[in-house]
Amino acid sequence: MKTTSLAHMPIGLVDPQKSSFWRPVRIAGAFILAILLLFGFVGPLIVSFDPLAQDYGAVLVGPGHDVHWLGTDHFGRSMLARLVHGAQLSFIMACVTALSAAIPGIALGIFAASRGGWVERGLVALSDIVLALPGLLLVLLLLAFAPGQFWPLYLGLALYLWVEFFRVARIETARVLQLPCCEATRLLGFGNVYILKRIILPALAGPMMTLFAFAMGTAIIAVSTLSAIHVGLRPPTPELGAMIVELMPYYSEAPLQVLMPAVVIFLLVLSLQLLAGRKS
Template sequence: MVSNAVTITRLLGWGGLIAIVGAAAMGPYWLAHDPATQDLFAILLPPGSSGHWLGTDHYGRDVLSRLVHGSRLSISLALLTVACAAVPGVVLGITAAWRGGWLDRVLGYLTDTVMALPGLLLVLLVMAFAPGQALTLFLGLSLTLWVEFFRVSRSLTRTRLATSQVEAARRLGFGPVYLLRRIVLPHLLPQIAMLAGFAITTAIVAIATLSAISVGLQPPTAELGTLIAEAMPYYADAPWLVLAPSVVILLFVLSIQLLSGERRHE
């Protein structure tokens, strides 16, 4: 029963993720409408009208095209953010655990300082230098997320280095490269992969949230958060404008959570 449940969870997670990422990656090549093209004679058309599968917005732009391009931008930003947070976080975490001493203390103080600030506040402080820019949004989120990768990497590496297996390998003359490649990383990478999954969901929700409250990316940029922000004044007349990007965010986050949770229970 447990095995069947895990299999179903994996299938649902991969199915949702492949569908969303595939549509975001390949959609721009087969969609008939440009996401920026306006048609003021076809505003707020309901789904299925005049070849617009998900209708049009208040400028007559095709909702499906903007949704696909918005998903592409949101997912790309989230992946780039997590990659730029994970690499330095893991490298510094392993280095701090391996070297110890003053380096470990300095990095520990730095992470404590970052964690003392609310995550969104740190992002807002960075974005104050260039509001509405993708670069500052990405940098702010990366500075917030790298701390978790550092803490997990340092803790797991420190625990692993204290085992008898590492002590025996050192007595046999094996160097740091062997210890890292054969003993530390095989134990560390599955946990980092699971953490990266949760970080991606955090990043995509944060990007959409900041854009939805007009702090992140700004219209007319097609991003899931900006689609929601633009659609809110028309929710009573065209609820699909808000529901479409909201459902995409929900399904993407749910798919990642299913895969991350399934890996955690393996």
């Protein structure tokens, strides 16, 4: 007689009416993000211009120039080359930051819910302490040790963003561990590793993907904001927020050059927000 494998038990945790991930809103977000990724990662293979190369014979020229398709900035640097490298830099920084926050946050959340007791209380207290500090203040404290460098930005944002992953992972894990399927799995002799792989992690996948997209959007906005107040990545690094600040004094002469990096930031964050849409 054929028996039903316990490996399929987690399927029962999913509501069939809410199991579809690729809804129209998320498809739109994925499409926008794919275009931006092609622009940022394939663009350097097509655009041969150095984003730092200056051409004082073509300063603040508008889009449609024979050589510089999207015009140049106040130093005669190609806007297309700088936007391509800026989009790539923003996405990489956001992805690395979100990963560095998600991995320890999820692991500690699962550990806290599984162990309970003083371990859980201690980790919850630690997360409350981190939440008591404004996120940008934590980044600014680290930037004081290495102004204009990447690692304090990355580390400060990761230290702040891990809390959300921890809180959601802890709550979801505690809920899943109380389900009858977990108790039945234990009675059948399966260990904690099996429960983690087959029940807990599949249940966490949806909420964590949503949080990851939100975390990437938060990181992009935070890095651009810090560059706008001159404490982020320093010029001439082609960072989108820094590009806006550099070009702002020339807004009346070249408004499109100011708007271009702002549009790229907007589209990056919009695509991530659409991908993180609710499952309603």
